[in-house]
Amino acid sequence: MRHRLVFATVFVSVFLFLAGSAGVARCQQPDSSQPAADVSATPATTLPDAPTAAVDQQTPSRGAKPPENDASPTDLNGTVTDENGDLVPGATVVLEGASPADRQTQDANDNGFFNFPGLKAGVPYRLTISAKGFENWVSPPISLTAGQFYGVSDVKLKLAGNVSSVTVYSSTEQIATQQVELEEQQRILGFIPNFYVVYDSKNAVPLTTKLKFQMAYRVAIDPVSLGGAAFLAGIDQAGDSLNYPLGAKGYGERFGATYADGVTDIMFGGAILPSLLHQDPRYFYQGTGTVKSRLRHALSNPFICRGDNGKLQPNYSSLGGDLISSSISNIYYPPSNRGAGLVFGNLLISTGEREVSSVIQEFVLRRLTPSAKNQN
Known part of the structure; x- marks a missing residue:
């Protein structure tokens, strides 16, 4: 039966998910086989008055990479609608980053959907969306993490001040x-x-x-x-x-x-x-x-x-x-x-x-x- 195949793959997926969660939990537990550090053996040291947070920010741990240098690509996508929730196909979507080289432009498809794949992690991006008869919609800065599929929600275009209605035609x-x-x-x-x-x-x-x-x-x-x-x-x-x-x-x-x-x-x-x-x-x-x-x-x-x-x-x-x-x-x-x-x-x-x-x-x-x- 088709659902025997579906059921088998679903079962394997849940098993792997639970096994992975259990593995993470085990990794986070302290290793009781190692002797505890002798705190009393270390004399107290007077630290500088500089805030700890500042030291943490300026001195990354050895071997760690800041998010900006992570090579894993990210995706930024969303669906353009009007205030009534109707799709707005063909809207112009402009993506801007920290430098002119990050600028990309595309038109939303017939489902109002847009997608910018392969973006850099840690770079602040901003979206500007425009369509005939509507006011421009501008997003707040969006900073992505490595490997993230980020969906922009609430992209709702408002009618321009001198327009009472807009009819959008699209093939079902x-x-x-x-x-x-x-x-x-x-x-x-x-x-x-x-x-x-x-x-x-x-x-x-x-x-x-x-x-x-x-x-x-x-x-x-x-x-x-x-x-x-x-x-x-x-x-x-x-x-x-x-x-x-x-x-x-x-x-x-x-x-x-x-x-x-x-x-x-x-x-x-x-x-x-x-x-x-x-x-x-x-x-x-x-x-x-x-x-x-x-x-x-x-x-x-x-x-x-x-x-x-x-x-x-x-x-x-x-x-x-x-x-x-x-x-x-x-x-x-x-x-x-x-x-x-x-x-x-x-x-x-x-x-x-x-x-x-x-x-x-x-x-x-x-x-x-x-x-x-x-x-x-």
């Missing part, structure tokens, strides 16, 4: 294309695909049929999807799951069956049925509200989805994709493992895995997805 298809391009950059821990989640739910637009198939295809051929299928096949092999033979031949058959499950599920549940039923296959991150409301939102994901008309609907696409994928697996599973029990058993398992994955998505994975941390 172009906006959807730009949003999908951003979503296809979302990777947990920088490498695990996290394409099927919308973090900026308020500004999301419906996907075209072409984009639904594009996203499904990208997930199906992603190396991590192939690796996930290989990992799950190994687990099935170790547990002698399904009545395939052991050895290399059995592992190959398990891998083929697992990968076929994922491909049929993503194509039917993520592209074919959503296109026919005009439903959106993505998870729309809530991120605000009480823990109870967010938990309810995540647990309802297998059963309720957003339609292309923006309204909530029964999630026929996802449930139908799981059911169709389970039915097709009767073609290539061993004869002794086929039947209605396989179909409905896999459907229940996939639904449960989807609920767990949605809860982890709502509460954990945004922090592990670098390109999504600063999305509104």
Whole structure:
């Protein structure tokens, strides 16, 4: 099932996150095996009257690099809107730094989005954004840290004094294309695909049929999807799951069956049925509200989805994709493992895995997805 692959990658992500946190905690603990310093053996020394803070600032620790010299690039991005929250595509965005060489200019795309990659850490930058019919918007100085993805929020252009309204025309298809391009950059821990989640739910637009198939295809051929299928096949092999033979031949058959499950599920549940039923296959991150409301939102994901008309609907696409994928697996599973029990058993398992994955998505994975941390 597609969600077996998703569930496996989610589990690995959370495990690595928790392991990393535990490692940091261990590194911060004092080493009890080392003898304590004998403070009494060191005579007291009279220090100069100069403030300690000044000494700290002027004398960096040996081997440490100041932020200005850190070679790790940073990104500065944002979305241009007006006071009503409507997107302002085509706005001119000027980035200025400490020297004329730092100056860059670009136009916001059809989604009002701009991005300046590869900036220097520690350099104060300032943005000036202008658009026809609006007053210029100027940011306060922005100083970035190494490797940071900084999202500029509250870029809201005010109407010029002599203008009562401005009509901005933009293609919904172009906006959807730009949003999908951003979503296809979302990777947990920088490498695990996290394409099927919308973090900026308020500004999301419906996907075209072409984009639904594009996203499904990208997930199906992603190396991590192939690796996930290989990992799950190994687990099935170790547990002698399904009545395939052991050895290399059995592992190959398990891998083929697992990968076929994922491909049929993503194509039917993520592209074919959503296109026919005009439903959106993505998870729309809530991120605000009480823990109870967010938990309810995540647990309802297998059963309720957003339609292309923006309204909530029964999630026929996802449930139908799981059911169709389970039915097709009767073609290539061993004869002794086929039947209605396989179909409905896999459907229940996939639904449960989807609920767990949605809860982890709502509460954990945004922090592990670098390109999504600063999305509104």
